[in-house]
Amino acid sequence: MDATQLVKMVNDIAAFFVAEATPAEAPLAVAGHLRRSWPPPMRARIIAHLAAGGAGLNELSLAAVRCLAAGESA
Amino acid sequence: MYSIDHHDLGTPAAAGASVTLEIDGQTLTVPGGTSVMRAAALAGTQVPKLCATDTLKAFGSCRLCLVEVEGRKDLPASCTLQVAPGMKVRTQSDRLARIRRGVVELYVSEHPLECGTCTANGHCELQDAAKTVGLEEIRYPGRPAALATAEGLSPTNSHNVCDTSNPYFNFDPSLCITCSRCVRACDEVQGTLALTVQGRGLESTIVASQAERFIDSECVSCGACVEACPTAALSEKPLAIIGQPTRVVTTTCAYCGVGCSLKAEVKDEQVVRMVPNRDGHANHGHACVKGRFAWGYTTHPDRVRSPMIRASIQDAWREVSWDDAFAYAASEFKRIQAKHGRNSIGGISSSRCTNEEVFLVQKLVRTAFGNNNIDTCARVCHSPTGYGLKHTLGESAGTQAFDSVMHADVIFIIGANPTEAHPVFGSQLKRRLREGAKLIIADPRATELVRTAHIAADVHLPVRPGTNVALLNALAHVVVTEGLVHEAYVAARCEPAPFARWRAFVAEARNSPEALESTTGIPAASVRLAARLYATGGNGAIYYGLGVTEHSQGSTAVMGIANLAMATGNLGGEGKGVNPLRGQNNVQGACDMGSFPHELSGYRHVSDPAVRALFDNAWGVQIDPEPGLRIPNMFESALDGSFLGLYVQGEDIAQSDPNTHHVHAALAAMECVVVQDLFLNETARFAHVFLPGSSFLEKDGTFTNAERRVSRVRKVLEPLVGLADWEVTQRLSNALGYPMAYTHPSQIMEEIARLTPTFSALTYEKLDTLGSLQWPCNAEYPNGTPTMHVGQFVRGHGRFFVTEYVPTDERASRRFPLLLTTGRVLSQYNVGAQTRRTSNVAWHDEDRLEIHPDDAETRGLADGDWAGVTSRTGHTVLRATVTDRVPPGVVYTTFHFPESGANVITTDNSDWATNCPEYKVTAVEVTCVAQPLDWQRRRHAEAPVVGRKSKDGEQRKRDVAAT
Structure with a gap:
């Protein structure tokens, strides 16, 4: 999967939840959406992209992928 | 001529309080x-x-x-005389x-x-009436039809000239008794008002x-006039070719999401006519012209009759037996999984197939393939509906029956064009x-209903x-700031904190119609007027279509619609509701049947251990x-x-x-693509196995229409x-090693009912008894x-969502200053695989680019020039139609012909929640060019078209030939 495309997708999802959820809830909401709708390889790819610096991910997206990564490893 | 098994009662049903009367000495009670x-x-x-x-x-x-x-001394007409007590x-x-x-003698003397x-x-x-009244001789010499013109009685449409111009029916005025049933059918049933009675008396x-x-x-060729005609003045052409039908099978149309009930009339294993079922609930x-007439594709010579395989997409196809095709496909899938893992293969189901077929495909993927790589074409149309309505209301479906509209006072249509689609x-x-009823339309184009x-x-x-x-935010702003919220409804039925x-x-000023005027392009006063009216x-x-869902914010817009309906108390009763108009006949059903990769049937997430x-x-x-x-x-x-x-x-x-x-x-990168279809479609160009499909006339099953109505498809x-x-x-599943042994689709429906709570009491027997059910x-x-x-809402309390407007990345620029949007025409359907292979091409034989006169100039x-259309992703050429139906800055096309290449220029942008593509917004530039592209000309020459008849089509063929 192309990381650039995945970054755009996460940022698009974040653009919804940044308004819909409170700042505290938003990262969890984005991570929850990714967990429920993205297959494992895509989640692994975006987590790997985060590990590599997370270029292109906005602030909420970064926080969300961190949440996702924490959940995946839990 | 109405259906051969129809018993006509003369006038429509009424619903008044019971009235008891006596007819021919028999006492009976009927509705007032x-x-x-x-009554008789x-x-x-x-x-x-x-x-x-x-x-x-x-x-x-x-x-x-x-x-x-x-x-009474007079002799009243029983059709206009209403029953009265006693x-x-x-x-x-x-x-x-x-x-x-x-009376009959006078009619017959002219016939x-x-x-x-x-x-x-x-x-x-008329023949029946003559028999009933015992007409044995005609005392009047009459007026032979051939004399009509000589008498100068009729102008263009003269009494003795049979109009055969419509590809599906003839109008022979010499057989017409001027009863006006055709005129009234056009007015009352279809609502087009295309027909009239010209002249008076014998003229x-x-x-x-x-x-x-x-x-x-x-005339939109719906055929209502043909069915209403009591003689053969208006008559379907196959009646003259095949003869009269001898048996009737009631089934369901395979075109749009209305899901019309149709009676297939058959003679000698040939369909003669399709007649809409007067007892059809939808x-x-x-x-329409598609459902009633455009079924000729089912016997088109392009139908593939044999399974085919090939090792490479560069090879020619080789016809094989069914067993060989299944064995080859199964061995290839197994080979790929053995080498690349269980998740290296998957399946796609279709809204054109029955619930039972869709259920079976997803079952095959989840069992024989062993993964959840199953998706359906609703991905590219109404997946945002599923997401948006599930989250706000609790169920991924429209809220009403179509009949509910007859109780609506204000109808708000957004992103839909019902009279065409x-x-x-x-x-x-x-x-x-x-x-x-009042009407609000939100659409970039001036659709017919405007x-x-x-x-x-x-x-x-x-x-x-x-x-x-x-x-939608601007409309909601008016509702909230002008005190139009249905406070009691919201307090009783919705979650308070999200509301x-x-x-x-x-309520923020940035969401006011005035603040958003430059964004939406709509005068604030119009938005305020619409919000107050609604x-x-x-x-x-509210009725909406793909003009809502196929956007980068498709799911957000669906939520915005649900917000608006909840805030005004417009959910949970007749005449109200949120109603997605589904594009294909079984979009709802395909979604219901668990063909999304994250959900099992009934929209239950695969992560739920109890469901699994x-x-x-x-x-x-x-x-x-x-x-x-x-x-x-x-x-990817x-x-x-x-x-x-x-x-x-x-x-x-x-x-x-x-x-x-x-x-x-x-597709070209894949090692085994198995296509199951009626025709060698575009995808088949990349296929290694072709499994010939069956049309809706050739199988049993069910379709679920846009109003959640499940109707039987019966084998004709x-x-x-x-x-x-x-x-x-x-058979494919069996070849893969996962045994299936159904002997009839009813057994598949029994399994669906066992596994799906929303279908648990649904059986074929019940459908046969009730006709259909939602x-x-x-x-x-x-x-x-x-x-x-x-x-109450399915989810308990309704949930409002904040719907921040996020501009799409696909914006007009100096390089691409126009916004392209897409839609459908009445006579064609989706990618045209079916309707292009019918005489519907008489009305639409090519996709055109609509462009405003200012932008064209x-x-x-x-008008009629070749227009080059270039986006960030590609380039295509379409013939231009210059019209103010589209506003300046917006161009529009349909996507029914592969050579049009509409999707060559659409982008990868998609809905944030569901990845439904943003078909409705593509920034483009349009230029005047001399001719179509080489690939378009080649594709056009290959195009399976029954007979392009329009002047433009003829011109186009000459153009192509000349180049």
Whole structure:
């Protein structure tokens, strides 16, 4: 999967939840959406992209992928 | 000629308080408002009639249905006479017989007496009337039809000229008795008002539009007039070729999401006619040019009759036996999985297939493939509906029956064009509008309903493509800030905290119509007017289509619609609701049947262990708890080498999905693509195995329409290729090693009911008894649920969502200054695989680019010129139609012909929640060019078109030949 495309997708999802959820809830909401709708390889790819610096991910997206990564490893 | 098994009651049903009367000495009780003619028919007495039929209001013109009423000296027409308490009616007497005989004699004296060779022989109502009244001789010399023109009685559409211009029916005026049933059917049933009676007395003749040929007139070829005709004046052409049908099978149309019930009339294993079922709950005896007439594709020579395989997509196809095809496909899938892993293959189901077929495909993927890589074509149309309505209301479906619109006071249509894409519902909508309901339309184009005969939208909001969410927020702003919220409803039925957040959000000044005017392009005053009308005008019903969902904020817009309906109390009752108009006939069903990669049937997430356990036990496998790949994910994975095998049933992803070059590259990268379809479609160009499919006429099953209505599809003919589609999937599964042994689709439905709570009480037997029913159909609602969310929402309390407007990345720029949006035309359907192979090309034989006169002028484009259309992803050429139907800055096209390449220029942008492509917004530049592209000319030459008849099409063929 192309990381650039995945970054755009996460940022698009974040653009919804940044308004819909409170700042505290938003990262969890984005991570929850990714967990429920993205297959494992895509989640692994975006987590790997985060590990590599997370270029292109906005602030909420970064926080969300961190949440996702924490959940995946839990 | 109505269906050969129809018993006509003369006038429509009434619903008043019971009235008891006496007819021919028999006492009976009928609803008040019933005509005496209908009451007599219900009592078993058929009063002779010609101008009356039970789909049309009584007209009282033929004077044949006269009756005697005790206490009255006159002889009233029984069709216009309503029953009254204590009324005593005689339908038979010597006096009546004499008068009726005289009436029929006059009609027959003007009618050719060639019954033996007439297509209506045996089903002609004039013939029946003559028999009933005992007409034995005609005392009048009459006026031979051939003399009519000589007498100068008729202009263009003269009495003796048969109009054969319509590809599906003829109009022979010499057989016409001028009963006006055709005219009234066009008015009352279809709502087009294309026909009229021209002249008076003996000069009266039926004409289309301004005495034009039918094909050149405003006639939309719905066929209502043909069915209403009591003689053979209007008659389907196959009747003359094949002969009269001898048996009838009731089934369901395979085109749009209205899901009309149709009667297939058959003779000698040939379909003669399709006649809409007057007992059909979705269509009430109406159909459109596609459903009634465009079924010829089912026997088109392009139908593939044999399975085929090839090792490489560069190779020629090789016909093989079914067993060899299944064995090859199975071995290839197994080989790929052995080498690249369990998740390296997947499947795509189609909304054109039945519930049972879709269920079986997803079952095959989750069992035989062992993964959740199953997706459906709803991905590219209404997946945002599922997401948006599930989250706000609790169920991924529309809330109403179509009939609910007859109780609506304000109808808000956003991003939909019902008279073109859902024409039978469009006709019902017109009826309600002509009764006085108010109409708001949000659409960049001036669709037909913005202004048509006796209908004008009260407000047209020409929203700029890509700004629906801004518009919905502006409408909500007015509702909230002008005190139009239904406070009691919201307090009782919705979650308070999310509502408070939403209310504060939309009340912000930045969401006012004035602040968003420059974004949406809509004058603030119009937005305010629309919001007030919707919130205060009585029952408010919202209808929306792909003009809402196919955006980067498609799911947000669906939520915005639900917010608006909840805030104004417009959910949970007749005449209200949120109603997605589904594009294909079984979009709802395909979604219901668990063909999304994250959900099992009934929209239950694969991560739920209790749900998985149910399926694990039933299917003897361990369902993967993780979501699988969506269609665009499959393409991406194919290009990175991790997804190499695909089973596609009934869907043409190579034509219908966005960014064609990207899709083609992905398909070309796969090692085994199995296509199951009627025709060698665009996707088959990339296939290694082709499994010939069966048409809707050749199989049993069910479709679920846009109102959640489950209707039976019944086998009319044996499968042309020997196997129905469900049998093909089963045989493939068996070849893969996962055994399936259904002997009839009813057994699949039994399994669906066992595993799906919203279908638990649904059986074929119940469908046969009730005709159709709307899910949920379970212990609580054993006969289905016409209106959802009555009393409370499915999720308990309704949930408001804050819907921040986020501009799409696809914006107009100096390089691409116009916004392209897409839609459909009445005569064609989706990617055109079916309708292009019918005579519907008489109306639309090429996709065109609509462009505003100002934009055309600045580019030197005239109507009919070739227009080059360039986006960030590609380039195509279409012929231009210069029209102010589109506003400046917006261009529009359809996508029914592969050579148009509409998806060559659409982008990868997609809905944030579901990845539904943003088909409706593509920034483009348009230039005047000399000719189509090479690939378009090649594709056009290959195009399977029945007969391109329009002037433009002929010109185009000459152009292509010349280049």
